Amino acid sequence: MTSTQSSDECKQLHVAVFPWLAFGHILPFLELSKFIAQKGHKVSFLSTTRNIQRLPSRLPPHINLVKLTLPHVQELPENAESTMDVRTIDVHYLKRAFDGLQPEVTRFLEEESPDWIIYDFAPYWLPSVAAGLGISAAFFSILTAWLIASLGQSSDRMINGLDIRKTIEDFLTPRKWIPFPSKVCYRKHEADWLMTNFSVKASDEVSDTYRLGMVLKGSDCMFIRHCYEFEPQWLSLLEKLHQLPVVPLGLMPPETPAIVGDNTWVTIKKWLDGQEKGQAVYVALGSEFMVTNTQLVELALGLELSGLPFFWALRKPTAGSTNQDSIELPVGFLERTRDRGVVWTSWVPQIQILSHESVCGFLTHCGWSLIVEGLMSGHPLTMLPISGEQALNSRVLEDKQVGIVIPRNEEDGFFTKESVAASLRSVRVNGERKIYKANAVELRQKFGDTKLQKKYIDDFIDYLEKKRRVMA
Structure with missing residues (x-):
């Protein structure tokens, strides 16, 4: 390496990031941007105006938010700029509107x-644009390695x-090209859901x-939220399938922020402090994938039937969303469970709740971010996957015996209050299946190892600095 190259590699980089229009994607891209900015590099975060307005106001000084104007598509509701604003079948x-951002980007x-x-x-369309301009191009996958490997044998x-x-x-x-034993596949009701919601709707649309x-x-490399300490064979398989450098970023566990004078946390903590140690269940199914009201009723009745204390973070559809199916809990449910349960319908400090000593387990839809947060706290999981990737995540975790998937009818996906209650009881610390807790605690050594995860980010930044294209 020449002295000129060494000097070039040490200069401040300018990194542009461009996530898909879903907050389950936007927020991990924002976290990635923070890591880059904290190392002194400039970041341009590209998204649509309304999505940027929804982001936290306090960001590192090196992050520049670039507002893009989403082209109008007649079939979309007014001001719809993310997946939380539209029905799943209309994504x-x-x-189509997103593709209209190509000229502006x-x-x-x-x-x-x-x-x-x-x-x-x-x-x-973006990798070829970047290549023509001599800009290094990378795909950042918030999707799990097993999902990407299952989608195709080659690009x-x-x-x-x-x-x-x-x-x-x-x-x-x-899939036939997975060369090692795997249970990563779908059940019939999950496959039905995928075929219904993600088939291409018109001949001129892109799958x-x-x-x-x-x-x-078209990418120079792939960055992925994964680590070699957990299911490393999938990383090697991705590199082999797509002939592409795969750079793991670690699990990107969120930091536990200091909460000072926050009335929400004061109220929640008071309730948690009043519970017996290791007895309460935390319930969170994410903010975008809504269960039907029939499923919601069974879930609520299952929590009631379990007899366990519970804190349920039940997120309502956002204002203006077309996912405005009514959230109607069973009649009398709140009154009957008043002494041992809380249903919270606004933002909660999730990391603090999961870290509280009264919490014994986590009922989750198996989004990858929630899995990371649950396992970094060492909690066994009660799993109720709703969408495609979540189903595959649950297969991997069930195989690891860190929790149990709530049994469902194979044909229609229906689950009962009895299956919810039985599953919750099965993963209790002092329940009959202590293996789940033991395995979750073992994985906490990997998921919660901040030194290990920081090393992944440092290596990622080093990769950015050394592998960018140096123009003549």
């Missing part, structure tokens, strides 16, 4: 010439639609498999 219209890259552009799965096959599953039966067994194939084919 493809949001993708291209213009930004031409004018600002960042060293890197880091993007999500959706902008299939070319994904682009040409050769690995698309066309029937329900195609979803029910692990998610095509988007991801183009992104993988």
Whole structure:
């Protein structure tokens, strides 16, 4: 390496990031941006105006929020700029609007010439734009390694639609190119959901498999929220399948923020302090994937039937969302469970709740972020997956025996209050299945190892500094 190259690599980088229009994607991209900015590098965070207005107001000084104007698509509700603003079956219209951002994003890259552009799965058109401008391009996957590996045997096959599953039966067994024992596949009701909600709606629209194939084919590397200490074989498989450097970022566990004078936490902590140690269940199913009201009723009645103390973070659809199905708890439920349960319908300090000594387990929909937060606290999981990736996550974790998946009818996915109650009791610390707690505590050594996870981020920043394209 010449002295000139060494000097170039040490200069401040300019990194642009461009997430898909879902807050389950936007927030991890924002965390990634913070890591980069904290090392003194400049970050341009690109998203639409309304989504940027929803972000926290306090950010590191090196992060510049770049507002983009989402093109109008007639089928979208007014001011709909994220997946939380639309019904699941209408997300493809949001993708159509997202693709309309190409000219504005291209213009930004031409004018600002960042060293890197880091993007999500959706902008299939962006890698070729970056290559033409000599900008290093990376796919940052918040999707799990097993999901990506299951989608296609190679990027070319994904682009040409050769690995698309066309029937329900195609979803029910692990993909043939996975070379090690695996239970990563779907159940019938999950496959039905996928076929209903994620089939391409019109001949001129672009499938998610095509988007991801183009992104993988055109990227210089893949960054992924994963680590070698947990299921490392999937990282090696991704590199082999797509002939692409795969750089794990670690699990990106959230820091536990100091909460001073926050009335919400004061109120919640008072309730938690009043519970016996290791007896309460924390329940959170995320903020975007809503269960039906029938499922909500069974879940509530199951919590009641379990006899366990519970704190339920029940997020309502956001204002203006078309996911405004009414949230109606069973008649009399709140009164009957008043002495041992809380239903909280606004923001909660989740890390603090999971860290409290009264909490014994976590009922979750198996979003990857929530899994990380639950296991970094060493809690066994009661799993109720709702969407496609969550189902695969639950297979991996069930195989690791860190929790139990609530039994459901294979045909329609229906679950009962009895199955909820029995599952919750099964993962209690002093229940009959102590193996779940023991395995969750063992994984806490990996998921909660801040020194280990920090090392991954340091290595990632080093990769950015050394592997960017140096223009002649």
